[in-house]
Amino acid sequence: MSWLLPPGVSTFAGDIDRIYYLILWITGVAFFIVEAGLIWFLIKYRARPGRKAHYTLGNNVAEVVWTAVPAVVVIMIGVLSGGLWNQLRGRDAIPDDAIPVEVRARQFEWNVTYPGSDGEFDTGDEFTTRNRLRIPVNTPVVVYLESEDVIHSFFVPAFRVKQDVVPGMRIAVWFEATVAGDYPLECAELCGNGHTTMGGTVSVLPQEEYRRWLTEQNQTIAAR
């Protein structure tokens, strides 16, 4: 087993991973200090005939130190995480030029709707694909998530993106993929008997190829 995250292929994957590894370092050090201290004390102070335990009730300086040090560390983690969280999910986080796509989840499939040639939804020229989301590389994308039945969760591990899809809500989540390729899309929230089968693919296409595909699709719709 490994503590290393699989490769991330979105613009912010590196930022999330950095905080993960920072926490891994901090908790790793705390883990070794505490576990080593525990084992050391247990061996060193094991009961031996003729030796009485040292009667002490505590030490206020020690209490202050091991209250203050963790407090400072968690404040630091909180500040770093809060900044990134705001950058990812804050009010103005979604880039203005992000390409809009709509993903409607239902038991047990992902229906992806593209706005068509006018770039607007609900105008009659949309088209829908099932279980495959095609997006261009190096371009911000905003996905509007809706559910027709229960709560699902839109999870693309390679992008470090996860967002619950809640019936009755329209939730926007954005990302920008940095490497072309196919990446698994999963449902991360228990959604019923077929939950395990609710997988899909995110195809990150080179920009040229994406444009060609999109034009083709729009023409097909227009011809209909």
Place this chain on the structure above:
Amino acid sequence: MATMAAPLEPASEPHAHELSFVKRYIFSTDHKIIGIQFLLLSLVGLFVGGLLAMLMRWQLGFPTEPMPGGGILPETMAPGGILLPEFYNSLVTMHGTFMVFFAIMPLLVGVFANYLIPLKIGAPDMAFPRLNMASFWIAVPAFVLMVSGFFVEGGNAGAGWTSYAPLSANPEYTGVSAGQQLWCVSLVVLGLSSILGATNYITTIVNMRAPGMQWFRMPLSIWSLFITAILTLLAIPILSGAAIMLLFDQTLGTHFFLPPGGGQPLLWQHVFWFFGHPEVYILILPAMGMVSDIIANGSRKPVFGYKSMVYAIIAIGFLGWIVWGHHMFQSGMNPLLGTTFMVSTLFIAVPSAIKTFNWLGTMWRGSVHFTVPMLHACAFVAMFVIGGLSGVFMASAPVDIYIHDTYFIVAHIHYVLFGGSLFALFGAITFWYPKMFGRMMSARWGYAHFFLTFIFYNMTFFPMHGLGVGGHMRRIYDPTQYEFLQPLQPINTFITISAFLLFATQLIFAVNFIVSWFRGAKASANPWNDTGLEWTTPSPPPHGNWEETPTVYHPPYEFSSPLVEEDSLMQSQRLEQPAVSQAER
């Protein structure tokens, strides 16, 4: 100051021999018998929860293979021994439900609050003995209702132990209707039991402490059970309310959580976790308290920083109310709230760290006796640290984006609930067993059980961190369906085999528990040379606990006190020359 309220209930008369068998052991008002009744009921719950986990693990380790002996399960669960996805979802749901509500919570609170509170504060019984009896006999039908879900049409509830709506609120989505309704009713009934218990514990601790048992002379087990009882009293009604609303959505056509009628799915999550996070501390605080008692005893030293420990318990109890949103970072809740909840959640690390360092401080320069309870208590500290530290990852909202709903969370909760609470419980059961049954559990089998459990436990749960880091989602029926999870499948198989070994190891505990009851060595009044009041009365104590109410002269953990020759000074021991312990100077 501590006062001694005169017990008003006739059941507290110390004339046990006049009671019939039924009144003495079945419909008993004696807190000790009720504690033991809860112990037997919740050990059955622990067994059921474990068994369900084994079925689940088979499916995850060997996804397409028929389970050996699976043929005895009906067609609706596992045709040909291969588990159905809907049955798997019921297993996921019921494993969590049984472990949380019918194993860990009643073990910690039903058993030890009942058994220890009067004995450790010097009271003859609970403040309301008949209410206490009712709290047990209400828990029994709740248990039966929950189990009966497996035998109704549509199977048992399958929306997870958290029962997220709308999946849980509309039978169309799962095919489960009666099962989910039984889940709601059972929890409402069980909630009533918990509320009665909590009322009793709070009243007893406030009013019935023996003379001299000042607040800061109470053992940490009692402090933690006291704070836990307050959390229970405030949190359980919220769950009951939520469960009733869910039941109405399913049966009466209301739309609290169903969007088509204007309901809000997130309302369920807010209400459930507003109960659920204090619940998490209900499941760990008593364990922390009892571990503190056992570590002081095993190290022959007073608990290091006793007052900080008390304040840390109170701080955890308070913070527990303002962190529920960390379960909902990815839920669609306003991201601004995410920041707020992240900060409050991270701060839980502070009192947790205080407690951990004080446990180490207690062992420092002690004289450590490796009794079976002490080993379990040390394992609690070692494992709780892992569970606590892994919590920091998900407290950071951006990191939680990735690890939320993965096996990382599964690893985390099991490091806290099994590595933490259950190790503490094995320690506590072994420690107070002689008081409960008048006999010692076998130490040899106790060591065997401890070491095997410790090894297999870590083999089972530690690799789950790796699964989660690899992106393995929770609650999926067949991980091999995903190409990117296939390289992780050997880990799943390894975990499954370890889990089977872990489960089999518990047989040692079960046999030791049962055999020692009849054949164990007779226990003296104070087999661990402890300082608590419960050890001043015979094992097992008579009805009414003491002939004469004890008076308390000392703080709770006067081990190796310079005031006496021996290495322990009973709380109720009166010294020839009145001396004040350093602890109170």
